[in-house]
Amino acid sequence: MAETHTKMAYTILTSPMLPFIPKAMNSLKTDRFAIVAAVKALKLRNYQRASHVSCASRRRIRYEQDDDEDEGENEYNEEIAILEVYSQSAREEALIVHALVDEQQVEVLIFKGFSSCLSYETSPDPSKSVIPRRAVINSIDRIKGPFDPSNIQYIEKGLQWESFKARLAST
Incomplete structure (x- = not known):
């Protein structure tokens, strides 16, 4: 017993940015509903695209022409990145x-x-580190944020880098 299968191909041509809206709409109320549904679908589609993008606190981009100009001056400082x-x-502290640099x-x-x-x-380019890798952190002051130079409220003052790093490791 032989069965015959018919292969059919369908191609739907729609705009990638606009969702499909049916043409057969009878009332103004249905038109409004379809438009609202289309806008929501468009927002959802854009949200799904944006949700695949990951963000970091700082960008670390290496420019080839900058590497020649100031070799080692703006190296990535891992300790500053940890503190950032x-x-x-x-959020409530600064x-x-x-540190000691040269x-x-x-x-x-x-x-x-x-x-x-x-x-x-400070360099306006966020890809460049504030202080170079060779910098040695001596101490850290924890202050109440936001920073006001005329009225600094200390939470802790003169905290050694090693003890602060040990606190971070324990949490």
Whole structure:
């Protein structure tokens, strides 16, 4: 007994950005409902596209022409990155980091995942580290955020980097 199968191919041509709206609509109320449904579908489709994008607290992009100009000056500083991630979770506090760069005392303010150097100009490019990798963190001051230089309220002052790192590891 032989069966015959008919192969049929269907092609639906719709715009990738606009959802399908049926043409046979009888009333104005149905038209409004279809438009609202189409807009919701469009928003959902855009949301699904955006949900696949992952974000980080700081961008780390290497530019080939910049590597030649200032070799080692803007190297990725993992310790500052750790403190930036910590400050994202501790939203009500800021950190003042006291570090030593080439035998020069440097202060860095870290608040809500972003860092800024208080001792010299901070690069406007977020892919460049605030202080170089060779910097040595001496101590950290935990202060009540947001930072107000005229009225600094200390939570903890002079915390050693090793003890602060041990706290982070325990949590």
